[in-house]
Amino acid sequence: MPNFKKKSAKTKQEIPTTAMPDIVFMLLIFFMVTTVLREVTLQVRVDLTRAVNIEKIEQKRLISYLYIGPQSLGSNTYGDTKVQIDDALIDNLTFIRRIMYDKLVEQPKLIVSLRVDRESEMGMVTDVQQELRQAGTFQINYSTRRQL
């Protein structure tokens, strides 16, 4: 027993760190894969409303976003309510029909997520919904945040 004690006292206590870069690289690759760098630049203001009874949409690739809100003109001034799909503002609402139809052909399980500014009026939302019905994209989602 005294022998053993002496021996253990001599050895250096060290945590092996050779595997650390591997672990870090694994984490790195995970975050690289999950990161989505490209986000659309919003040209309309979208301040989402809050709700309690909401559901999560897990399959992000099924979602196509549609933004409705007052056009931001810079320095905190806002114009009329406009519709934005991807990176472009929609001047004529009938274009939505074609754009969404093309997206539906590409992804038959398409869910259109309407991100609408809280101060919007239903008129624009109704018009957009009518266009979506014409396009055949019936699955929609009113994007809301969870009420705290």
Place this chain on the structure above:
Amino acid sequence: MLRKKKGRVEPEIPSSSLADIAFLLLVFFLVVTTIDTDTGIGLVLPPPPTEDNPPPPIRERNLLKILVNAQGMILINERPAALADVKQRVMDFVDNNDRDPNLSINPKAAIVSIKTDRQTPYEIYIDMMDEVRGAYKVLRDGVSMAQFGIPYDLYKTRLAGTGREDVVKDIYPMNVSIAEPDKGAGR
């Protein structure tokens, strides 16, 4: 031991900083990543009405008409109602099961019809939708607790991927319909 090593020249790439570089990249991606799932209120729009495919006739009693007008006031079957009352009204209506002759025959036939004006504030519309969904959540949770002893959310996650039928949803299907907007309301 030390001497022996000194004598031999071993070409080596210094790899001590490898971890540092990897950490730097890791921190960058950690900061940039947003793992957010979209949350919201799901809805299925009806197909556009056509001449040869008119909407099916619905008995008056199976329809709960909710109108949110331009002032943000809520009218249930043409009578004003407070937002806080919507949940109870929907629950009474859906879960009537032929008790009250003015309310729905059974939950499967019950349809909540929602109509808005062009000037209706979107926020109030969403609040109202939230209440309607809340009513269905209470009803579904009740059935789920009685039959399986778990809330509906948990039941649904357990059911996912098993391919079995959603019994609770079958009892209380959420029939929320968006009413056809008025013609000539002005574009």
